[in-house]
Amino acid sequence: MTNRKFKSREELLEYALTAVGVPFYKIDKTNRLSTGKGALGTVIEESFFGYMPNSNSKPDFEELGVELKVTPFKRTKKGISAKERLVCNIIDYMTEYHKTFETSSFMSKCSTMLLMLYEYVSEFDKGNMSIDRAVLFSFPEEDLLIIRDDWYKIIRKIREGKAHEISESDTLYLGACTKGMNASSKREQPFSDKLAMQRAYSLKASYMTYVLREYIYGERTSENIIKYPGQLREISFENWIIERISPYFGRTFKSLTDEFGLTGTPKNINELIIAKILGVKGRISKTTEFQKANIVPKTIRIRRDGHIVESMSFPTFKFIDLINQEWEESDLFDYLSETKFLFIVFREASIDSVLESVKFWNIPNRDLEEVRKVWERTKEVIISGVEIIEKDGRKTNNFPKKYENAVAHVRPHAINAEDVYPLPDGRLMTKQCFWLNNDYIKSQLEVLDEISKGFGIRHGK
DNA sequence: GCATGATCATGC
DNA sequence: GCATGATCATGC
Numbered sequence: 390m391t392n393r394k395f396k397s398r399e400e401l402l403e404y405a406l407t408a409v410g411v412p413f414y415k416i417d418k419t420n421r422l423s424t425g426k427g428a429l430g431t432v433i434e435e436s437f438f439g440y441m442p443n444s445n446s447k448p449d450f451e452e453l454g455v456e457l458k459v460t461p462f463k464r465t466k467k468g469i470s471a472k473e474r475l476v477c478n479i480i481d482y483m484t485e486y487h488k489t490f491e492t493s494s495f496m497s498k499c500s501t502m503l504l505m506l507y508e509y510v511s512e513f514d515k516g517n518m519s520i521d522r523a524v525l526f527s528f529p530e531e532d533l534l535i536i537r538d539d540w541y542k543i544i545r546k547i548r549e550g551k552a553h554e555i556s557e558s559d560t561l562y563l564g565a566c567t568k569g570m571n572a573s574s575k576r577e578q579p580f581s582d583k584l585a586m587q588r589a590y591s592l593k594a595s596y597m598t599y600v601l602r603e604y605i606y607g608e609r610t611s612e613n614i615i616k617y618p619g620q621l622r623e624i625s626f627e628n629w630i631i632e633r634i635s636p637y638f639g640r641t642f643k644s645l646t647d648e649f650g651l652t653g654t655p656k657n658i659n660e661l662i663i664a665k666i667l668g669v670k671g672r673i674s675k676t677t678e679f680q681k682a683n684i685v686p687k688t689i690r691i692r693r694d695g696h697i698v699e700s701m702s703f704p705t706f707k708f709i710d711l712i713n714q715e716w717e718e719s720d721l722f723d724y725l726s727e728t729k730f731l732f733i734v735f736r737e738a739s740i741d742s743v744l745e746s747v748k749f750w751n752i753p754n755r756d757l758e759e760v761r762k763v764w765e766r767t768k769e770v771i772i773s774g775v776e777i778i779e780k781d782g783r784k785t786n787n788f789p790k791k792y793e794n795a796v797a798h799v800r801p802h803a804i805n806a807e808d809v810y811p812l813p814d815g816r817l818m819t820k821q822c823f824w825l826n827n828d829y830i831k832s833q834l835e836v837l838d839e840i841s842k843g844f845g846i847r848h849g850k
Numbered sequence: 851g852c853a854t855g856a857t858c859a860t861g862c
Numbered sequence: 863g864c865a866t867g868a869t870c871a872t873g874c
Contacts, residue, residue, distance in 0.1 A: 656859055656868045672861095688868070696851095699869065783855055783872080791853060801855055804864080808857095819856080857870070862863105 398453050398501075398525055405503055405523035408437055413507075414516030422516050429515060430459040433505060446478065448498050455525065456502045461509035462521075462601055468608050471597030472509045474566055477590040482578040486547045490537045495563070495590040501527045506605070524605055531618035532562060532596075535682075538625045539563035543590075550581030555588060558729050558751030561626060561682035562596040565589070593727065595683040603677075611677045614667055626678065627749045630731075634666050634747050641741040659688040659733045663747065673731075684729045684749070689830060691736040691745070697831045700791070700824040705802050708812050708821075712771050716761050721823055725752050725760060734834065748837045756829075759796040763789045763823065767799055774814060788821065796829045 395401040413422060413429055418436040421428050434442050434457065440449070448456040461472040477499045485494060505523045528536060539560035546555050557564040568574070568589040575584035592600070602608040614630070615621060621629060637645065645651075649665035651658060657672065663686065664673040673679055673686055691697055706720060716722055729751045735742040752760070766789045776787045784806065788799035802822035803809070809817035 654859070655861090656866080657861095658859095658868095660867085686867090690869090698852095700853095702867070704866070781873085785855075798854090800853090801857090802866090803856075805857055806855080808864085851874105853872105853874090855870105855872085858868080860866090862865090 395450065395453060398455060401450060401453060401455060401503065402523060402525055405505060408433065408505065408520045409523060410519050410521075412517050412519045414514075417516070429461075429507065429518070430457075433457070433459045433520075446494055446498060448501075450503070454501055456499050457505070458502050459505045459507065459520075460597070461507055461518075463509050468610070469598070469601045469606050471594045471601055473597075474564065474594045475592040475597050476566060476568065477592070479568055479587060479589045480543070480565060482547050482552045482576060482585060486544050486579065490540045493540060495540065499590070501525060504605070506601070522605060526600070526604065529604070529618075531613075531615065531621075532681075534618055534621040535561050535626055535678075536563045538621070547578060548580060550578065550583075552576075552578035552581070552585035553583045554754060555585065556751060556754055556757075557591075557593070557726050558683075561678075561684075561729070562593060564591045564593045564727075566591040593681075593683065595727070596681045599677065599681045611675055611680060612669055612671065613677045614669055614673075615678060626682075630667070630749075631747055634663065637666055637744055638746060640744050641738070642735065642744070643741050645744060657686075659735070660686045662744070663731075663733055679731075682729060683727055684731055686731045686733060689732050689734045689834070690742065691734065691831075691834075693737050695831075697827040697834075700798070700800075700827045701830055702800075702802050702824050703822050705810070705820040705822045707810050708771050708775075708818065709810075711764075712768055712813060716764055719764060721760065721764055722757070725757055732834070732837075748834070748841075750833060750837060756796050759794055760823070763794050763797045763799065766793075767823075771813065775812060775816075775818060777816070777818065784819065786818070791824075791826050795826065797823050797825055800824050 395404065408416065413432050416436050417432045421431045421435060424431065431442050434440060434449070438457070448454055450457070458475055460475050463470050463472050478494050481494065488494070490496060502525070503523065504526050505520050507518050507520050510518065539562055542560050543555060543563075543565050546552060546559070555565050557566050559565070565588040567586050569587040574587045576587050578585045602610065615626070624632065645662050646658070649662060651661055651665070655661065660673050664671065667673065669676055674684070678684075687701055689697060690699065703721070703724065711719070714720070729749055732748045732750055734745045734748065736745045770788055778785050789797075791798040799821050801819045803820040806819050808820055810820050812818050
């Protein structure tokens with residue numbers, strides 16, 4: 390244990406490195422291992438650095454301007470992944486909006502972090518895990534420009550009296566995640582009487598995964614869309630993308646596939662068109678920025694009469710997994726609350742469909758609450774035993790139908806009817822997923838149109 | 851014409 | 863073989 394002052398960042402790092410490889414149970418002197426979330430961070434703070442955990446607005450090593458973060462990662466088939474978002478300080482809605490990004494509580498505290506990374510292994514007790522690496526981390530310029538824009542998005546919602554509508558998927562790398570025991574941990578906000586969920590700045594898990602891969606473990610794998618960070622000095626990432634694609638609005642599907650030499654009918658051909666427009670070699674969803682920000686491209690086809698034919702599918706769920714989850718920890722909640730979508734909108738015209746627009750979208754909180762109802766109902770149906778009735782070779786079931794909820798429903802999503810997952814009672818059922826209703830998608834496109842009428846693409850801060 | 855079940859194309 | 867994004871097919 391130490392409680393000495395470090396004279397320099399180098400000295401701090403040198404000491405931090407002596408924790409590498411030492412199991413936490415050997416470090417822990419104050420019996421913190423048995424405590425809940427954040428136990429390992431507490432062990433390092435108290436037993437390794439010798440100071441009491443605090444919620445100070447200053448960095449942990451104030452004179453050095455360094456904040457300590459102890460955070461887990463996992464090794465997966467695809468490489469190293471952050472196990473969770475990196476949570477920073479709580480946002481004080483009443484004061485934060487006065488500040489600039491440079492003077493924000495986030496930058497004051499977290500602009501340089503001592504990241505102490507440990508590998509999370511599910512079979513291990515916490516005490517048997519250990520710090521794998523310790524590094525000093527400051528944001529590279531290409532990330533800082535996006536994080537800065539994220540910060541202003543959060544502040545804009547506070548200034549508009551919409552702190553209660555803040556959602557983690559509003560932003561790209563820097564999120565505002567909920568923080569508190571439950572939904573009743575609410576705070577006042579300056580420009581509305583409505584109480585807002587307590588939230589903290591956080592670096593999204595998808596972003597942290599790339600920090601680990603690219604900057605710390607050197608597993609760089611993907612292509613950047615933004616070739617020069619300076620390209621985002623005057624414009625947000627989203628608007629930069631839209632500006633680049635907009636010259637192609639109005640073009641027919643055929644003229645686009647001809648121009649870019651795309652053949653065949655892959656299901657993600659529209660994603661490939663967008664990739665070509667942006668000068669990206671492969672899939673847009675595999676680019677650095679889309680991976681870091683968790684952006685998923687989705688095609689929307691609007692018929693000539695304005696109707697959207699298809700609802701929007703998501704990954705399948707496993708029946709047995711779902712009933713063992715609670716909503717707040719469920720796969721669906723994680724997915725929808727942390728994913729931003731890029732809608733690629735085609736409108737059918739007389740001969741061919743035409744690229745009409747591209748729009749970024751994430752689900753509003755109140756609609757996510759509707760999805761929750763569908764999810765809870767689905768859980769009930771699985772627990773009480775799905776009713777499957779076979780008729781003329783087609784099986785019908787009693788999962789939530791489209792007419793039951795304005796936002797979402799449940800439907801099959803499989804290779805064919807024999808592509809199945811087990812039910813808790815041992816029967817096998819065609820794989821299913823949650824779908825966003827086509828009518829709901831239509832209404833959300835209309836909302837986005839209203840918003841874009843109100844703003845020019847280039848915005849002042 | 852729509853709701854719901856079923857299936858396709860591709861890449862890893 | 864399966865996950866994913868997307869669309870087709872059928873019956874009411």
